[in-house]
Amino acid sequence: MKKVDIVIFDLDQTLLDKDQSLLNFANYQYEHFSLIRFIPDKQDFIEKFSELNNIIMPKEEVYEKLVDIFNIEKSLYAELLDDLNNNFHVYSVGFPGLHEMLETLKERGYKLGIITNGRDFYQRNKISALGITDYFSEVVTSGAVNIKKPDHAIFQIALKNLKSSSECSVFIGDSLKADVIPAKELGMFTILKSKDYSITEPDSICDNLTEIPNIINRISGL
Numbered sequence: 001m002k003k004v005d006i007v008i009f010d011l012d013q014t015l016l017d018k019d020q021s022l023l024n025f026a027n028y029q030y031e032h033f034s035l036i037r038f039i040p041d042k043q044d045f046i047e048k049f050s051e052l053n054n055i056i057m058p059k060e061e062v063y064e065k066l067v068d069i070f071n072i073e074k075s076l077y078a079e080l081l082d083d084l085n086n087n088f089h090v091y092s093v094g095f096p097g098l099h100e101m102l103e104t105l106k107e108r109g110y111k112l113g114i115i116t117n118g119r120d121f122y123q124r125n126k127i128s129a130l131g132i133t134d135y136f137s138e139v140v141t142s143g144a145v146n147i148k149k150p151d152h153a154i155f156q157i158a159l160k161n162l163k164s165s166s167e168c169s170v171f172i173g174d175s176l177k178a179d180v181i182p183a184k185e186l187g188m189f190t191i192l193k194s195k196d197y198s199i200t201e202p203d204s205i206c207d208n209l210t211e212i213p214n215i216i217n218r219i220s221g222l
Helices: 018-032 042-053 059-070 074-091 098-107 120-129 152-161 176-185 209-219
Strands: 006-009 111-116 138-141 169-173 189-193 204-206
Touching: 006 152, 018 042, 018 074, 042 059, 059 074, 074 120, 098 111, 098 209, 111 152, 120 138, 138 152, 152 176, 169 176, 169 209, 176 189, 189 209, 204 209
Parallel strands: 006 111, 006 169, 111 138, 169 189, 189 204
Antiparallel strands: none
16 A cells, blocks of 8 residues: 555635635625614525535625615625625634644645635635635646646646546545545545545544544554
């Protein structure tokens, strides 16, 4: 067995707690733009904002829908969208144990990468806001290469740039379809970030980031 030397992560809902980050930002926008004028119950806005941002669609469409659903003044559309683009990352939070886990992997000599679907500036701003940029040798965003997971090509770009092969790599993500299955098809080891331990496709499952270094050791036969 070849030694694992590369660990590649998905970003949203793997390293970044997307659910909490969306809640944080929606709460901020509701207060900052005094949306109580249009939406008496803040929770209604937070829930719909989070729901729409968990559907794959352009952010322009998200705000078009929000403005329509809640009868928000149309003149606020551009301001709300610009605010998201410029400030969402400020409200981004990582999962517990994020820095500890990355630090341990770096100390053990692994090269780290990220493959993430999303606009390049938007994803990189979130990575920077989490304070984890320097841990990674390679970040590939779908916005930069115009290829999205689960397309094998975006995984192959990362592996080429990291100068490694699939059989020496582990991929960690929260989606079976976009992360685990394509990585496995390429011959990578896979870890699913999930609370559902009944899933059989990945090589391992965990929901606690601090467990990842020891799982990788087991995968590597160390």
